Amino acid sequence: MWRPPERIRHQPRPGRWPTAAEAAASRLFSPITVGPVTLRQRTWVPAMVPWRASDEGFVTPEVLDWYACFARGRPGAIVVEATGIRDVPSGPLLRVGHDRFVPGLRDLVRVVRDASRGESRLFIQLIDFLSIRRRPSAARFFAQFLTITSRHRAAFGRVDASDGEVRSWLATLPMVEVARVLDANELESLEFGSRERITDLHLDHIRRLPAQLPRLFAEAAGRARSAGFDGIELHFAHAYTMASFLSGSNARDDGYGGDIANRARLPLEVFSQVRAEVGHDFVAGCRFLADECIPAGSDAHDALYFGVEFARAGMDYLSLSRGGKFDDAKQPKVGDAAYPYTGRSGYECMPSYYSDSQGPFGRNLDPTAKIRAAVRTAGYTTPLIAAGGIHSFEQAEAVLAGGQADIVGFARQALADPDWFRKVAAGRGADVRLCLYTNYCEALDQRHRQVTCELWDREALEEPGVKLSADGKRRLTPPTWTAP
Ligand SMILES: Cc1cc2nc3c(=O)[nH]c(=O)nc-3n(C[C@H](O)[C@H](O)[C@H](O)COP(=O)(O)O)c2cc1C
């Protein structure tokens, strides 16, 4: 992963933990209304993909264990990982693109209700993504993937050359020459693996995204509702389809790109159809970027506009993230796919302990506060959720007291210690296992391996009933905490 060149080493700052009475009187542990539901406390576990679904996208016992763990901490809300809305193979990522996925999701809802004693509200993040291929070897790229055109023949110097002759010639060229012959897209496919973009309007299925996605999201939301979730989160953030529509780099010329209103058009159409499907007694919110953190991307100013328009459209909440784009991702190794959290924008999304003078804690708070202020000025009371490096009670309480957000998200801190919420509420903050922001978990995510935390995954492996990861080396859930 990219790191700020300053490489200043930061430590988590637990601050002073509250007594049980102080916690009970705090803003963090006070209720808040989110659309038609009430959260018992203003704590939130944002979506985290743990790579535990079956290869066909079904809920597995390991998925149930993962969410039971968070539920036992009884946060105000838990958002289930990014879940695919299409009925297409996508490896061990959860899916909701067909009714056959509903029974498993219903089990998941039941497990969370039981483990949280009905105290945590449960939302599911709905995602669409475009196809991305692994980086090929140069030999394979020239032999199989590159479409030979007259441009390549002209560079070869023979307009009547066969495809095979051009392919063999290209395979012998040094990279500087290859870079002169290939166009930008071809070169990217060679160096990174090919990746579809929402601007590939020459592809029929990409041109028709605006016609198809509102229905796909709405049907997925309807299934989430019938599975018993309290609501859905539209994934409009990071490197995926809907964020690409919002992106400053969206140059579609069909009314769904270019100026900012056109870039927000499809996300608003998706929301409108989702709302029509699920009604007003079911939560529908979204996660979007306070800043894409790439040169050609939407910035904090654009995000003010999106926040106000989403609130105006009637979204029940707005959850803010930042960065996480393909545009500045590192070149993957041959055989691997590009991963959108390896460049500077990826660092902004999941900042680690080696940082700059600003540090990894709360980098998204200022932009979130500005979006909240714009939403309030426009007359909407929509709650906003902040996340990014938040791990202490004092920090979370200050976010609420300062009006930077209405609810506080703890992703990696909840992975490090899912009982954070119960421990802090009980006045036992000193027992919290503090996240060190090492991004060991994120590296597992990058390699599509079952996500665990290094603070507990080698502990008490011999305990009866402990389930181990596929490599047999790590426990999949932390040791259970029993309140004294
Ligand atoms: C392993 C892992 C998986 C993640 N998966 C998702 C995801 O599915 N959807 C999403 O919006 N964010 C995802 N994120 C980002 C987190 O929700 C969160 O925004 C980020 O980690 C910063 O918050 P934190 O500092 O509290 O961890 C993931 C993060 C991690 C570490």
Ligand code: SF4
């Ligand atoms: S592995 Fe654990 S300590 Fe490291 S960043 Fe992830 S949650 Fe935090």
